[in-house]
Amino acid sequence: MELATAALGSLLPKLGTLLSDEYKLQKGVRGEIRFLQTEMESMQAALERVSRLPAHQIDDLNKLWVRDLKELVYDIKDSVDTFKVRVHNDPEHAKPHSFRRFFDKTIGLLTKAKSRHHIADDIQDIKKRIDDVSKRKERYNFLDAGVQPNTVEIDPRMPSLYQDAAKLVGIDGPTQKVIDLLKGGEDYRENLRVMLVSVSLKPDMKQILSSILRQVSKDKCTNAGEKDRDELLRSIRDFLVNKKYLIVIDDVCNVDAWEIIKCALIDKNVGSRVIVTTRNMDVAKFSSKDGDVYELDPLSNKDSRRLLCKRIFNEDVGIHSDLEEVTMRILNKCGGIPLAIITIASMLACMSNRTKYEWYGVYNSMGSGPEKDRTMDNMRNILHLNYSDMPSYLKPCLLYLSLFPEDFNIPVDDLVRLWVAEGFVEGKKDSNLYDTGERYFNELVNRSMIQLIHINKVGVAEVCRVHDMILDLLISLSAQENFTITAKGLRLKSTVCKIRRMSLQGKVDGNIENNRKEEMLLPTTVDILHARSLIVFGNAVKLMPALSRFSVLRVLRLKDVPGKNIHPKDLGSLHHLRYLKLSGHVELGLLEGIGNLKLLKTLDLRGLFIKKLPTSIVHLQGLEHLLIDLSKLPHGFGNLTSLQELSRLNVDKSPTALAELGKLAELRTLKISGLDKNESCMKTFLQSLSNLGNLRTLECSDDIGPISLDNMSDQWRGPVHLHIFNGTLLTLSALPRWFSSLSELSYLSIGVNGLRQVDLQLLGALPVLRYLHLCAHLDQKELRGGVTEERLAIGGNQTFRSLAVFEFTNYSRLWLVFEQGATPRLQRLDLIFKSSICGFDVSFENLTSLKHVTVEIDCQESRNTSDKVMNDAFDMKTRIRDAVGSHPNHPTLELSIRFPECSNDWLSVRTC
Known part of the structure; x- marks a missing residue:
């Protein structure tokens, strides 16, 4: 239902673009487009009405109507896209009246779909009533007649609410944590606190408020069900005045619901508590x-x-040895x-023999996709509740994950690019589509539908995965829709006529001649002409259908491509x-025709073993992401003025690259290598950098190093919107003055020769810096032995006020000391330093938020391990352990000593 709504929502603005002067359509055609727009808007309103009904109250007739409407919308979108491509690629042959044939066909389809479901007998009847909004409403009132009678669904989680506490598993630790949170600190008797635990269902606000009122009034209020919402709120507040209470509220699924519930809760500092569960x-x-x-x-x-x-x-007994392996596989899944x-245990308990063969049958059924398995229904129903509660714009994004195999690690930025390419991300004024896509992703994570596998040091998710049970649900829903x-094999099992998105994951024999056919076997009734995505994993690419069969493909993702399987013209x-x-x-030669792909937004050739890119790439002026390894860029790549991401530009292989780089004014992410430390090269680089006003990373x-990033005039300005500067291997001769203007910088990793107090003051003033990796190297004076050990202070007064992670690698003769009030949010401190530093004194006690220390x-530097070196190192270990151990937060400590082993040059690490 929501997928049809989302499809319609993206179609309406697409139809609107056809009314622009660019396409010069005839007057009659423009009128038909306006009519179709209006008709689709009414359909969208009707769909939204249906979508608000519980699933069990929507009859088969409406489901069929929604299905046909969704397919119709997809076909219209494909036709619109095809017409627009024809206009842009061949304007001389794209006659304005050619679009009339498309609309004649579309109107015919629309009439057929509506007559089948009693919407209208023919298009003429629709045109006569197009201006009458009220009559248009009446035309869709058949939806009310198709609603099935109300039935009461049983909450599938109900049995767990009345489970014997003695039978519960794994609750001891969580129970104590919940108790500790309820108790709070020294003020726990005074302030009302709200603490949350886990998952729930869709709330009925009036029912929740009525339940609270009945319970807090001890059933004295017998007419709770007759009160409206405001009356319920006032009655609850009257009962709670000056009372200490503990209320557990389940099923809070959105912020608006909590805002209403909160209105009923009075906090009079008597030690009341509220527990709210949410997913x-x-x-x-x-x-x-x-x-x-x-x-x-x-x-x-x-x-x-x-x-x-x-x-x-029904008891804690061991697993029989024959079942050990299959049991672990099941539990891992x-x-x-x-x-x-x-x-899964319920399925196993119903088996009389309980042999490993039967259990392997259950294991193999897990993640079975569209195949119906009644024993899995309860779990799927519960997981489906969270899916059903999602807004319509999130559902296609989530279902798209069904294209990836089990346990596949998905790069988050790549996933967002796929969503944008498919048109799932709604464009809004003054907003970047990829930023919006990242917000969609975060919403799905917050709803516990996506697992985070890797989070970077500033808290941004980089890699994700879908749990097998969620993936099973998504595969099932995707097949239904x-x-x-x-x-997952050589033959595609499909009962649908038109395939919209296809993923090939089958394992193919390494010897292709051992397979009967070198192409995926498709049923003759299957139409792949309308496929919008083709994603192929591994050597299944050898059996994919010819690319010439995919006429409206938006996404093509192929790994380990054998060149002979793809024709350049295709x-x-x-x-x-x-x-x-x-x-x-x-x-x-495979990429020769790539310049024809005028709509291409993302070109990812990482892992494609070519030395240079084709010259035709410079014609892709709409390209937004260019991802390559060490390939040479052609002259004129500065024409790619829409580029938002360039990774990785190798200056050595592309001599003119630095000069052309300055033309890419829309660039947000730049990953670069091959920089030369000579002054001319760096000056050209900095000059180009000054033109990249949108650069974020x-x-x-x-x-290389030491180099200078500060040899420009005072009028020169760096990229002021920079969020991430990652120069882990870069050593600067001095910290650039223009760093002080980077007010949005949150991640910084650099090396500096001769770190100075003024450098720390500059960095400490950056307002949102969360991660800092600073490597202090010896400068020329220190190399000549002219400088003794020196202390630099990270001062108080909220310097580094946002810093959460600080990694300090010290190869110089200085040491840092944290003064009181500095780095108030620092949680992780990683230190690497030489044992020759005798004045070690971090002042751990001044780091009030510290949780983890690595040293x-x-x-x-001592090529022959002496007793003195070892004694000094272990003495420092003891001092560090004592300092961390006395910290009031009791942070965790990882402590190691790196030293030469015997006389060879191999280093060993001993963890203490």
Whole structure:
């Protein structure tokens, strides 16, 4: 239902673009477009009405109407895109009246779809009533007649609410944490605190308020169900005045719901408590008064086994040795999720023989996709509740994840680029589509539908994954909606006529001659002409259909491409393509026609073993992401004025690159290598950098230095919107003065020769700097032995006020001391320094938020390990351990000593 709504929402502005003067359509055609726009708007309103109904109240007739409407919308979008491509690619042959044939066909389809479902008998009847809004409403009132009678659904989580506490597994630790949060600190008797735990369903606000009123009044208020919402709120407040209370509220799914509930709660500083459960992290953060959010961790392996045994054998007994291996595989797939473990255990408990062969049958059924398995229904129903509660714009983004295999690590930025290419991300004025896509991703994470696998040092998610149980649901839903089709073998199993998105994941014999056919076997009834995405994993690329069969493809993602399987003309004819990712060994000729792909937004050739890019790439003026390894860029790549990301530009291989770089004014991410430390090269680089006013990320991967980034005039200005400067291997002769203007910088990694107090003052004033990796090298005076050990102070008065992670590698003869009031938010401190530094004194006690400390003492400068070196190192270890141990936060400590082993040059690390 929501997918049809989302499709319609993206179609309406697409139709509007056809009315611009650019296409010069005839008057009659423009009128038909306006009519179709109005008709689609009414359909969208009707769909929204239906979508507000519970799923069980929508009859089959409406479901069929929605299905046909969605397919119709997709066909119209494809036709519109095809017409626009024809206009842009061949304006002389794209006659204005050619669009009339498209609309004649579309109107015919529309009439057929509506007559089938009693919307209207023919298009003439629709045209006569187009201006009458009220009559248009009446035309869709059949929806009310198709609603099935109200039925009461049983909450599938209900049995767990009345479970015997003695049978619960893995709750001891979480119970104590919840108790500690309820108690709070010294003021726990005074302030009302709100603490959250986990997942829930869609709330009925009136029902929740009525339930609260009945319980707090001890059933004295017998007419709670007759009161409206405002009356309920006032009555609850009257009962709670000056009372100490503990209220547990389940099913809070959005911020608005919590805002209403909060109105009923009076805080008179008598020690009352409220526990709210939610699956939405945004709700958790918003409703938590003091930041007390408790996230349930997955069950441990031990507790997972206990839960499985209790459900199957009704007691804690060991698993028979024959079942050990299959049991561990099943539990690994469940990932510590109690719901998954209980559901699978229920299936196993129903088996009379309980042999490993039967259990392997259950294991193989997990993640079965569209195949119906009644024993999995309960789990799917519960997972489906969270999906159903999502806004319509998130659902296609989530379902798109069904194209990826189980346990596949998905780069977040790549996923967002795919969403944008498919048109799932709604464009808004003054907003970047990719920023909006990142917000979509964060919403899905907050709703616990996506697992984060890797988060970088500033808290940004970089890699994600979908849990097997969620993936199973997505595959099933995608098949029902004809959203995606996945092939895991040589033959595609599909009952649909038109495939919209296809993923090939089958494992193919390494010897292709051993297979009967060198192409994916498709049923004759299957139409792939309308496929919008083709994603192929591994050597399944050898069996994919010819690219010439995909006429409206938007996304093509191929790994390990064998060049002989793709004809250059086929690749260059994919005029609708927005996203292209290729890797493997191919000839340069394969990419000759790439300049024809005028709509291409993302070109990802990382892992494609070619020495240079084709010259035709300079014609892709709409390209926004160019991702390459060490390939040579052609002269004129500065014409790619829409580029937002360039990774990785190798200056050595592209001599004119630095001069042309300054033309890319829209660039937001630049990863560069091959920089030369000579003054002329750096001056050209800085001059180009001054033109990149939109730059957010700058990464230099050169192990060079010392270099200067400060040899420009006082009028020169750096990229003031820079968020990330990653120059881990870059050593600066001095900290540039223009760093002081980087008020949005949150991540900085650099090396500096001869670190000075003024440098620390400059960095400490950066308002949003969260991560700092600073490597202090010896300057010329220190190399000549003219400088003794020196202390530099990171002062108080809220310097480094946003810093959360500080990594300090010290190869110089100075030391840092933290004064009181400095780095008030610092949680992690990583130190690497030589054992020759005798004046070690960090002043850990002044780091009030410290949670983790890592220290590595480097003794490798002493080529022969002496007793003195070892004694000094272990003495410093003791001092560090004592200093960290006396910290009131009791931070964790990882401490190691690196020293030469015997007489060879290999280094060893001993962790203490």
